[in-house]
Amino acid sequence: MTEDWAGAAQNASTDGEFVRDASYIGDRIVASVPDGSAPRPMPGTDGRVGEMLWPAEPGRYRLMAARACPWANRAIIVRRLMGLEDAFSLSLAAPTHDVRSWNYAGVYPNGVDPVLGIPRLQDAYFARVPDYPRGITVPAMVEVSSGKVVTNDYDQMTIDFIREWGAYQRAGAPDLYPDELADEIEDVNKLVYPSINNGVYRCGFAGSQEAYDKAYDELWKALDVITERLETRRYLVGDHITLADVRLFTTLVRFDAVYHGHFKCNRSKLSEIPVLWAYLRDLYQTPGFGDTIDFVQIKQHYYIVHAEINPTGIVPRGPELSGLLTAHGREELGGTPFGDGTPPGPVPEDDRPIAGHNPLFPG
Ligand SMILES: N[C@@H](CCC(=O)N[C@@H](CS)C(=O)NCC(=O)O)C(=O)O
Structure with a gap:
């Protein structure tokens, strides 16, 4: 250990x-x-x-x-x-x-x-x-x-x-794990968890060149598969957000700010991959997703706590992330974020990310 x-x-x-x-x-x-x-x-x-x-x-x-x-x-x-x-x-x-x-x-x-x-x-x-x-x-x-x-x-x-x-639960809560989609959600997870969610960590904490190369290749192969899947469908499974999207989002949203540099997942930035970047913007702008994010804390955590990888503890200023708020155009693919449900209301004040740490909450 x-x-x-x-x-x-x-x-x-x-x-x-x-x-x-x-x-x-x-x-x-x-x-x-x-x-x-x-x-x-x-x-x-x-x-x-x-x-x-x-x-x-x-x-x-x-x-x-x-x-x-x-x-x-x-x-x-x-x-x-x-x-x-x-x-x-x-x-x-x-x-x-x-x-x-x-x-x-x-x-x-x-x-x-x-x-x-x-x-x-x-x-x-x-x-x-x-x-x-x-x-x-x-x-x-x-x-x-x-x-x-x-x-x-x-x-x-x-x-x-x-x-x-x-x-x-609130009235209008979406069904993020419908019975009829559960198997497909778990099938997607068989790729997303090992190669993407955990894959970025396998790149970042690899202890040998071979282990890093393997993790890097698996990560990018998986991201290519997911990109292809998301080219024609707005969400990973079904036609509204599910747990599959939540699972992928929390890795993608940290990608350019942390995993690209700190974990050496640097074939390209997500913002250079049109489909994934649009998918990320779509989710980011969906109530319940982007409004939980604090980029300052995310960067501080990875760059300071992982002293083994970043001994100086210097936290990078970039990247510029206001592009997350730009139009994504994915409505054209059909589907609605909440299916038969409704979006959550505004984030309660106590649960709001610190102003200035997220383009949705300017300082
Ligand atoms: N441990 C869980 C996921 C939760 C997890 O790894 N959380 C990390 C932060 S991202 C943590 O709390 N690390 C603190 C520690 O290990 O002391 C898993 O690996 O399946």
């Missing part, structure tokens, strides 16, 4: 390939927990961490996130699209951190999360599992009353926001 730059969530194999630690506190928060009071072990298990069901209850949990992180960004976007702001609150960690991972210095009064009263996210992990040995990662759902992490499984968490919190 590498402990020097970002805690323990990353690993490298002997041939220099970046290997992501994908094990989680994988409890789930679900619409109803069978017989009786929660939490209860899932049927057929002995109740080890990662196998409990918790009930979806407004006010019971807090989403621990950070603007910088693409995996947390998914949870922030889905919470907003589904209108779950009143169901669970949002905590946003500072963009940079040391080996003890995410903290609240400079973000909340006295550097303490105002609801949980903790200075570091690790306190919620240790409350659940003393000496928790893995990465202290965002996103995580924490039970407010006990201060314990319930789950940090970013992917299951977002699916559960969509499927299990229905009673608390």
Whole structure:
């Protein structure tokens, strides 16, 4: 495990390939927990961490996130699209951190999360599992009353926001994971997750030229496939936004600002690929997507926390990103962003990215 730059969530194999630690506190928060009071072990298990069901209850949990992180960004976007702001609150960690991972210095009064009263996210992990040995990662759902992490499984968490919190979603929330499209959404993910979402990390954290070359080739091959798919269709799956678009968006939106340079994903910038650049602008301008982004925090996080890759810690000023707001013309491809649903309303003031950190919120 590498402990020097970002805690323990990353690993490298002997041939220099970046290997992501994908094990989680994988409890789930679900619409109803069978017989009786929660939490209860899932049927057929002995109740080890990662196998409990918790009930979806407004006010019971807090989403621990950070603007910088693409995996947390998914949870922030889905919470907003589904209108779950009143169901669970949002905590946003500072963009940079040391080996003890995410903290609240400079973000909340006295550097303490105002609801949980903790200075570091690790306190919620240790409350659940003393000496928790893995990465202290965002996103995580924490039970407010006990201060314990319930789950940090970013992917299951977002699916559960969509499927299990229905009673608390806003009227007009889109179905981001329709039954009839779920298989296709997961098929797309078989390419997007390893080669693009994780692919950029595999380029950036490669420990050998061979590992980097392989990751780079896979990334660009996958981006070419996705470009071709998006040439004739407005969205990745079906004719409105789905979880597939959310998953891809959080990587694409960071691409020119971070992955192109910092992670050496530099065959070209996204802004030089007309189809992908238009797709990104389309999503960016869709309520719930671009309005969750803080480019300053994103750049600070990657360029400062990854001291191994960027020892000077200098954060680049560019790129100029106001082009994200230009017309994209993708309406012509048909489809409507929210299908039978409606867009979310304006971002609640407390959840708004800092003015000047996003072209949608000029300083
Ligand atoms: N760990 C999850 C995704 C979440 C994740 O990696 N979050 C990163 C930030 S983008 C994190 O919290 N890193 C802090 C740490 O490892 O200490 C996975 O790899 O599947």
